[in-house]
Amino acid sequence: MPFQIGIVGVGYAGFDSMTPGLSTRELMFEAATRAYEDAGIDPRKDVQSFVCCTEDFWEGISITDEYMPDQLGAVLRPLCTISSDGIIGLATACMHIMSGIADVAVVESHSKISDVVNPDEIASFAYDPVYTHHHFDADPRFLAGMEMARYLKETGTKREYCAQVAVKNKKNALSNPRGVHGANIDKGIVMNSQVAASPLTELESSKGIDASIVFVLASAQKARKLGDHTVWIKGIGWSSDTPVVEDRDLARAEYVEQAAGRAYKMANIRSPASYLDLAEVDDTYSYKELQSLEALKLATKGKAGKMVDAGAFDIDGRLPVNASGGSLGVGHLLEATGLHRTLEAVMQLRGQAGRLQVPSAKRALVQSWRGIPTATGAVAVLGN
Amino acid sequence: MSQKITSYPGHEITSDELKEGKYLDIQYKFVPRYSWAAGVAISRFLDELKEGRIVARKCSQCERILVPPRMYCEQCYRPTDAWVQVRDTGTVNTFSISHVGTDARRLKTPILVAVVDIDGASPGMGILHNLGEVEPASIRIGMKVQAVWKQPSERQGAITDIRYFRPIEA
Numbered sequence: 001m002p003f004q005i006g007i008v009g010v011g012y013a014g015f016d017s018m019t020p021g022l023s024t025r026e027l028m029f030e031a032a033t034r035a036y037e038d039a040g041i042d043p044r045k046d047v048q049s050f051v052c053c054t055e056d057f058w059e060g061i062s063i064t065d066e067y068m069p070d071q072l073g074a075v076l077r078p079l080c081t082i083s084s085d086g087i088i089g090l091a092t093a094c095m096h097i098m099s100g101i102a103d104v105a106v107v108e109s110h111s112k113i114s115d116v117v118n119p120d121e122i123a124s125f126a127y128d129p130v131y132t133h134h135h136f137d138a139d140p141r142f143l144a145g146m147e148m149a150r151y152l153k154e155t156g157t158k159r160e161y162c163a164q165v166a167v168k169n170k171k172n173a174l175s176n177p178r179g180v181h182g183a184n185i186d187k188g189i190v191m192n193s194q195v196a197a198s199p200l201t202e203l204e205s206s207k208g209i210d211a212s213i214v215f216v217l218a219s220a221q222k223a224r225k226l227g228d229h230t231v232w233i234k235g236i237g238w239s240s241d242t243p244v245v246e247d248r249d250l251a252r253a254e255y256v257e258q259a260a261g262r263a264y265k266m267a268n269i270r271s272p273a274s275y276l277d278l279a280e281v282d283d284t285y286s287y288k289e290l291q292s293l294e295a296l297k298l299a300t301k302g303k304a305g306k307m308v309d310a311g312a313f314d315i316d317g318r319l320p321v322n323a324s325g326g327s328l329g330v331g332h333l334l335e336a337t338g339l340h341r342t343l344e345a346v347m348q349l350r351g352q353a354g355r356l357q358v359p360s361a362k363r364a365l366v367q368s369w370r371g372i373p374t375a376t377g378a379v380a381v382l383g384n
Numbered sequence: 385m386s387q388k389i390t391s392y393p394g395h396e397i398t399s400d401e402l403k404e405g406k407y408l409d410i411q412y413k414f415v416p417r418y419s420w421a422a423g424v425a426i427s428r429f430l431d432e433l434k435e436g437r438i439v440a441r442k443c444s445q446c447e448r449i450l451v452p453p454r455m456y457c458e459q460c461y462r463p464t465d466a467w468v469q470v471r472d473t474g475t476v477n478t479f480s481i482s483h484v485g486t487d488a489r490r491l492k493t494p495i496l497v498a499v500v501d502i503d504g505a506s507p508g509m510g511i512l513h514n515l516g517e518v519e520p521a522s523i524r525i526g527m528k529v530q531a532v533w534k535q536p537s538e539r540q541g542a543i544t545d546i547r548y549f550r551p552i553e554a
Contacts, residue, residue: 023423029456036461044461060418070458117417125414133412 003266005094006223006230007382008104009039009216010346015178015330018114019210024059028110028212029071035214036073040227041104043073047216048102050079053089053109053335057122060115072108072214085109085368086213086339087378091236093217103222107215109336113208127373128243138197141205141285143372145197147250148287152199154251154302155294159199161305162286163190166204166328168314169283173325175355176344180209180331190286204286209331213339231349234381235269237262241375248375256282256295256367256377263365264297267381273298276319277361278348280341282369282377283326292367293321296379320358323348338368338378349384425453428467434541436533440505442466448506470504472531473552477501477510481520494520500529500549516548528552 011034013027022030036043043050052068061067065081068074078101082092086109093105113119123140127133136142152159167187173179185203193203223230239258241248248254260272269275279298283289290304298319299307307313313321324330324344333340345364347353353361363383370376402409422430425441429452432439440449441464443457449468450457457464479498485491496515501508515523516532529549539545 020421021424023421023426026423026425026455042461044459057416060416060420070454071456073458073461075458112421115418115420117419118415121414122416125416129412130408130410 002268003234004220005097005233006218006220007215007233007346008218008223008226008230009035009041010214010343011035011038012211012213012343014211015180015209017180017209019112020114024110024112024115025067025071027112027210028108031212032072032108032214035106035216039216041216043106047073047104047106048078049093049096049105050074050077051089051092051105051107052079052081053084053086053107054081055083055335057125058111058113058116058334068108072106084376085335085337085370085378087236087342087366087368087380088238088338090215090217090233090342090380091238091378094233094236097217097219103219105217107217107339108212109339110212111208111333111336112210113334114210119208123372132245140372141200142197143245144285145200148200148285150250151287151291156302157290157305160187160191161309162204162290163187164309165283165286165289166190168308169322169326169328172315172323172356173329176325176330177354179325179329181207182325182329200285200287206284206327206332209333211333211336211340213336213343215339215342229350231346231382231384234383235263235265235267236380237266238376238378243375245373253291253295253369253377255375256292256369256379259377259379260296260367263379263381269381272296272365273319275363276365277363278320278323278345278358279365279367280322280324280326280345281365281367283322283328284332284369284371286328288369289322289326292369296365296367315356315358323356323358335370338366341366341368342380342382345382349382423455425455429453430541433543433545434539436536438470438472438502440468440470442468449504449509451502451505451509451511468504470502474500474502474510474529474549476523476525476527476529477508478525479515479523481523496520496523498549513543513546514548515550517550
């Protein structure tokens with residue numbers, strides 16, 4: 001039997017650089033209320049599992065999972081928090097449903113990055129404390145610069161092709177009501193913006209924004225009873241590479257290759273490039289989109305850059321990639337980034353993407369990366 | 385070290401050796417900084433404390449009056465409906481006399497921690513605070529207490545605008 005878990009509701013709140021009027025919990029309540037309304041469920045009766053994806057240091061509160069129940073309708077209900085990206089949260093919910101623990105499961109993740117005064121300190125603290133961390137006093141993005149340099153060297157990709165990713169995604173975001181960092185700029189402006197960690201520039205680095213995103217998932221049987229706009233998860237996978245930065249293949253996103261391999265196998269996909277109608281993939285940094293597309297087998301090794309430059313991944317191109325504007329155009333959402341990509345894909349598959357709509361989109365891929373200095377990625381294949 | 389073990393196998397590192405740099409000793413002060421948005425409910429709650437008032441939110445479905453206030457009722461899962469002022473008196477729901485500080489030192493003056501169910505709020509709705517002007521040995525569950533406020537000029541819009549709760553005569 002094919003793998004099938006239904007996405008029966010989505011809701012979100014925020015998508016702004018700052019949300020000073022609302023606490024994290026109030027922001028979550030708004031998102032969750034919309035998701036439950038969308039799914040037509042009562043969280044106090046109809047949900048058997050709640051999953052949050054948060055990280056204590058981003059919250060600024062330890063054992064932060066204990067603060068999640070009230071605003072999700074999960075008081076005295078089964079709830080767990082996983083400190084990972086939202087797509088891995090979706091996978092966790094799928095497992096709860098497949099195991100029979102739940103018929104309906106809820107997944108939430110959020111970013112309240114505007115509450116964090118020194119996010120660089122937190123990202124830096126993720127480097128190995130004994131071996132790596134203590135001898136660099138640099139912005140943690142030096143690792144992105146090194147990955148990018150290795151990627152460019154090994155694939156022979158032209159430097160300007162990375163800039164084109166930022167041009168494309170920021171332009172797309174201008175048509176997205178959720179887009180915070182949309183702009184109409186050219187490659188010259190991107191490459192001449194300040195260098196963050198060479199060769200990576202500031203306009204090639206996504207910037208953090210606030211939002212909460214909530215998904216309602218249901219078993220196939222239950223989903224058929226809940227509304228008529230179900231989007232199906234057909235395959236899902238995730239993978240983590242070694243934390244030893246020096247030992248990874250920095251040119252490749254091997255964890256994405258692995259995660260995609262599993263998701264494609266579950267969804268029975270042999271040639272993803274022709275199967276898919278659109279993809280929302282990691283673009284935390286410009287080169288990441290190209291590296292991810294190759295890992296996902298949506299471009300031949302070393303050819304993603306040339307394809308993006310030729311417009312193959314534009315909204316009206318061969319395979320629209322980050323039609324939403326991605327993280328570069330919309331903004332980065334910490335552990336909620338994977339749910340953001342999934343949200344954009346679900347809107348597309350429902351035909352609710354407005355000016356971003358890819359005509360007759362039926363099959364989509366979403367992929368996330370947990371950001372520096374991690375090597376964890378997740379992939380889901382969606383269809384309607 | 386337990387009573388029976390006088391030494392562990394291996395070489396003991398002394399603090400002098402660490403000071404001399406004989407061993408790798410990494411010290412790093414991790415200083416994450418936050419500016420949490422208090423949100424609609426707690427912002428109003430704190431503003432009212434500055435005025436010497438305790439406010440709650442009412443859910444008109446379950447009719448509970450929630451302290452501290454929330455913009456959503458966690459039981460009914462719906463937005464709460466109205467602001468309600470409650471009294472600054474209440475009843476000790478439970479208490480503990482803490483003899484140990486956060487640095488594990490024995491405290492000369494113990495800290496009197498209590499949950500005070502607030503009069504006017506729904507049963508079991510209260511504020512976690514300190515007790516004062518009371519002998520530790522005479523604290524009882526069920527004791528009636530009242531907030532002792534800072535002077536208006538000293539209040540900051542913080543939970544510490546209430547200095548503590550003290551017993552009131554029956």
